[in-house]
Amino acid sequence: MxxxxxxxxxxxxxxxxxxxxxxxxxxxxxxxxxxxxxxxxxxxxxxxxxxxxxxxxxxxxxxxxxxFGENNYARGYDIRKKCSGFNQGGLSLVEYYSKLTYMWQQLDSYCSFTPTNPTDIVAF
Structure with missing residues (x-):
């Protein structure tokens, strides 16, 4: 992009x-x-x-x-499952954090939460 x-x-x-x-x-x-x-x-x-x-x-x-369809629950579930089972293993801390952050960002794309105030916008 x-x-x-x-x-x-x-x-x-x-x-x-x-x-x-x-x-x-x-x-x-x-x-x-x-x-x-x-x-x-x-x-x-x-x-x-x-x-x-x-x-x-x-x-x-x-x-x-x-x-990225709104009803793609299976993909969201798959990402949550990967996040919960993901561990550092032989990765450096930077690699581990980078991959985990990427999975969180993917998961965020399936989240239906819409921030409504400045505090929520910053937190989300």
Missing amino acids: LSIRTHKLAGYLTGATMRSTNAEEKWSSEDSMVTYWLVQSFDPSLSKQYIALNTAKNVWDTIAEQD
Whole structure:
């Protein structure tokens, strides 16, 4: 996402950047670049199912539907299970904390809590 925002190409994910007949080659090139960045951010075992989708928006919408849907309780349960069974093992403290924080962030994406006041916003 950072590369996409840095290059001001988020419109390809939201559909705000529309295909233009005047600039078809530019649109196609940029859309392909965004698609590539998205697919490269996945685990290699998952990327194959997305590479065949024809636009970055299609990839983005498919990911959102599969992984971040409001009713995806199974994914949330899986992440909670991983968090509860995760231990430092042979990892350095920095690696352990980084991986645990990443799992917490994933879990937060499934949380339905909406902060309503400044204290909640800071705490959440």
